[in-house]
Amino acid sequence: MNYMNNKTTLQGVLSASFQKMSSEKAKDIISKAGVENKPADKYSENELIEIVKICKHTPFQQANTDHLSPIGEEILTTGMTSEYTIVTTKEIVPAAEGTTAPEVHRPQIAVKILKPSLTAYASRTCVINNRPTIVECGIAYGGDIPSFKLYRFANKIPLLYDEGSDVAREVVSEVEINKMGITKKEAKEQFANGVVRSDRAVELLPLHVFFHICSTKIPYKTAGKESIASEGELKKYMKYCLSELYRKVSAQIRKELRMKDAASRLNLYKYYIPLVVSAISESIKVDSAKLEQAFTDLAERHVKVEQLANAPAAEKEDKITSKRLEEEVEEAVEIDGEMIKPDREQIAINAARKKGKLSKPKGKKEKMSEMMQKDEKQATLDKVAEEDKPSKGMKK
Structure with a gap:
């Protein structure tokens, strides 16, 4: 033009x-x-x-990203679940008989798949330096993941160096760990180990974080393209993605903490049960083995009930299906000595009433009892009328 x-x-x-x-x-x-x-x-x-x-200051529609090529949820999730680590061990080869040669330590290399217990994905579309940009974030938690690790990608190319000055490291440091439903003190108490030495609570978790920036012009910090700069609203959208994934991980962390707390309480009960049984057996004659087993079973049931009570309850919906209606229609009900089969319409009404959608109408049994009461009253009146007729004739 x-x-x-x-x-x-x-x-x-x-x-x-x-x-x-x-x-x-x-x-x-x-x-x-x-x-x-x-x-x-x-x-x-x-x-x-x-x-x-x-x-x-004018709001515009979301930028067109058809020309960009993000990794996508399916591929990134597959990569997180297939992540592996190399394990090095030493095999001891004994010396041959009749020789004075020392034992040989032969190194062995094996591949171990980490198999995280939870993976999640989030993405945002934004405009950075007047260019449409896609921010993708993935998270892998638990399983055989030993410690925290950050992976960075730019247009599907991994960034291996200068992690400390990258915007992804700033985002991980600034997003609070309490979005996972766990405090810094709890993280240090539950996940601290001798391998990882860090003051940051998030680095104590068995967590792998993946960031991918997809754009026609990546805002690199240096000409070496080793780290990404924080330009425009890039950091804000990266924080949105990471915060969303932290909230998804919180349910898994709370579940593991409940299980760990239940196991510790059960171990405490089992420690004191022999002492209680010993004190009881000194006072009365009982079978110590059976009494100890009874106390152990009681403690396990108590811990299990508490664990289920603290877990979020899932409501089950009462589904009205055609198969269920056919099964209930075939069931005959005995009312006042008479076998009656309920019709399909009445079964559907009853099922809907259980879900609270309909008010309770009069049932068929109530209607039949009212009709039978009317018939009995009419029969009584007829009988009285017949008895009155001959008595009047005798008076005449």
């Missing part, structure tokens, strides 16, 4: 040159800037500056 053409207005330039910018949106921006809609080469520098200021 020839922008220097006098017939080309600024409204046409905006609507034709920018993604998802309609002609009405461009007209609204020009009117808010307080300038006239005239040919594009007739605007002064101050007028163009005012238009740019209005564009910065």
